[in-house]
Amino acid sequence: MDCNRLHTYLDTEPLVAPPAEVLEHLSQCASCREAWALAGKVQRILRSLPEPYVPLGFEERVLILSRRASEHRHHRVARGWALALAATLLLGISIGIVLQWAAAPMGGYQLRTGAILVPADTATVVRIALDAAHPLHHVGFTVNVPQGMQLQGHPGEQQVAWSGELAQGRNVLNLRLVARSGAAGTLETALHYAGQDNIFKVQVVAIEDESLRGIVRRLLARMKLV
Amino acid sequence: MTGNDDRRVEFEALVRPHLGMLYRLAYRFTGHSQDAEDLVQELMVRLYRSPRNLAAMPTLRRWLVRVLHNLFVDQWRHRLHTPFGHLHPEPWDGLFENVAGVPSPEQEAHAADLRRQVLAALYNLSNEHRALLVLHDVEGRSLPELTDVLHLPLGTLKSRLFRARRKLRTALSERNPSARPDVVADEVSQYGL
Ligand SMILES: [Zn+2]
Numbered sequence: 001m002d003c004n005r006l007h008t009y010l011d012t013e014p015l016v017a018p019p020a021e022v023l024e025h026l027s028q029c030a031s032c033r034e035a036w037a038l039a040g041k042v043q044r045i046l047r048s049l050p051e052p053y054v055p056l057g058f059e060e061r062v063l064i065l066s067r068r069a070s071e072h073r074h075h076r077v078a079r080g081w082a083l084a085l086a087a088t089l090l091l092g093i094s095i096g097i098v099l100q101w102a103a104a105p106m107g108g109y110q111l112r113t114g115a116i117l118v119p120a121d122t123a124t125v126v127r128i129a130l131d132a133a134h135p136l137h138h139v140g141f142t143v144n145v146p147q148g149m150q151l152q153g154h155p156g157e158q159q160v161a162w163s164g165e166l167a168q169g170r171n172v173l174n175l176r177l178v179a180r181s182g183a184a185g186t187l188e189t190a191l192h193y194a195g196q197d198n199i200f201k202v203q204v205v206a207i208e209d210e211s212l213r214g215i216v217r218r219l220l221a222r223m224k225l226v
Numbered sequence: 227m228t229g230n231d232d233r234r235v236e237f238e239a240l241v242r243p244h245l246g247m248l249y250r251l252a253y254r255f256t257g258h259s260q261d262a263e264d265l266v267q268e269l270m271v272r273l274y275r276s277p278r279n280l281a282a283m284p285t286l287r288r289w290l291v292r293v294l295h296n297l298f299v300d301q302w303r304h305r306l307h308t309p310f311g312h313l314h315p316e317p318w319d320g321l322f323e324n325v326a327g328v329p330s331p332e333q334e335a336h337a338a339d340l341r342r343q344v345l346a347a348l349y350n351l352s353n354e355h356r357a358l359l360v361l362h363d364v365e366g367r368s369l370p371e372l373t374d375v376l377h378l379p380l381g382t383l384k385s386r387l388f389r390a391r392r393k394l395r396t397a398l399s400e401r402n403p404s405a406r407p408d409v410v411a412d413e414v415s416q417y418g419l
Contacts, residue, residue: 007392008388010391010395011387011388011391011392011395012384012387012388012391035395035399038395038398038399039391039395041340042344042394042395042398043363045340045341045344046344046348046359046363046364047363047364047366049254049364051250052249052250052253052254052259052262054246054249054250055249055259055263058245058246058249058263059242059245059246061263062245062249062263062266062267062270063238063241063242063245063270065267066267066268066270066271066273066274067234067270067274069267069271069274070270070271070272070274070275071274135339135342167342172259
């Protein structure tokens with residue numbers, strides 16, 4: 001066995017129980033040992049990736065959106081959050097808003113705002129997307145929840161704070177928000193990193209499911225989808 | 227209810243149980259939740275437009291995996307999004323998708339770094355290579371099973387897997403020119419060296 005054949009073995013065979021000739025080569029060749037170790041780690045990482053989480057209401061949403069799109073041959077397939085939001089709200093289930101924020105590199109004070117309507121007394125996932133140009137360690141997160149609303153799992157807490165990291169690329173913060181009917185206010189998410197603050201403000205208004213359905217129906221009608 | 231409605235209701239009843247599986251697969255293919263939704267939606271639009279007799283299909287689940295795979299490999303060009311480089315749903319107490327949590331010891335940080343590098347490399351591969359690694363190395367389906375699912379010859383899959391792994395490993399070893407010797411010794415000792 002030579003180094004080339006060992007590398008071929010690495011890319012074609014499962015790494016458990018290698019034959020004697022492989023072991024023998026590994027015992028003599030430091031660079032192949034290194035490659036072997038890395039390949040083993042890579043396989044274990046790939047094999048142990050967690051199951052992706054299927055968003056709440058995905059099945060209904062995708063069936064409705066694709067049915068509508070298929071009925072409107074000349075419309076391009078509807079994409080985007082506005083429509084997804086409309087369709088999920090129509091179903092009385094939840095999704096939120098994506099505020100995209102490019103940090104390249106992170107610095108200064110940034111403010112991003114948006115506004116959403118959420119159904120009252122139902123958990124709505126407010127998603128905030130953060131695109132980081134490079135990994136950021138020791139990031140402080142603070143979420144301020146308006147009166148009349150709370151984060152699921154954090155009853156009675158108007159402020160939830162923790163620290164963590166941002167990976168390179170897209171990071172998604174899922175805030176499961178439950179709001180009383182009529183509640184309105186600003187959901188504020190602050191990121192603190194290297195002495196800088198980045199704040200995301202989302203105006204949230206909670207209204208009764210029925211009036212929300214009416215709004216969404218009009219929205220869909222305007223988009224010529226119903 | 228018209229005949230069209232009947233067919234639609236039947237179609238939806240047949241595919242609905244598989245949509246979660248398709249989403250998870252699409253998420254792993256694309257690396258992005260919105261892309262995953264778009265990809266499954268694209269597939270469903272096509273199925274609505276050209277209905278097939280799904281009820282007569284004995285292996286509907288497998289067929290859906292194949293058509294999703296083919297759509298992704300042959301036609302999916304993407305997208306505005308940069309790849310996540312991660313597939314972690316909610317490790318931090320359900321709040322954050324992509325966060326390693328509280329500051330971890332150095333070793334954990336190394337492991338997390340490697341994990342991110344692996345995912346970044348995975349999402350830099352071609353759709354074809356990534357799809358096969360997802361099905362084979364992530365989901366653990368065997369090559370003989372995949373010849374059945376994808377209707378591709380075993381030889382094609384073998385050489386595709388070889389090239390995909392080689393590319394992945396090459397990308398990673400460029401980033402990891404020197405694995406620490408103690409780690410290497412640890413790894414190898416598992417194999418009786
Ligand atoms: Zn060697």
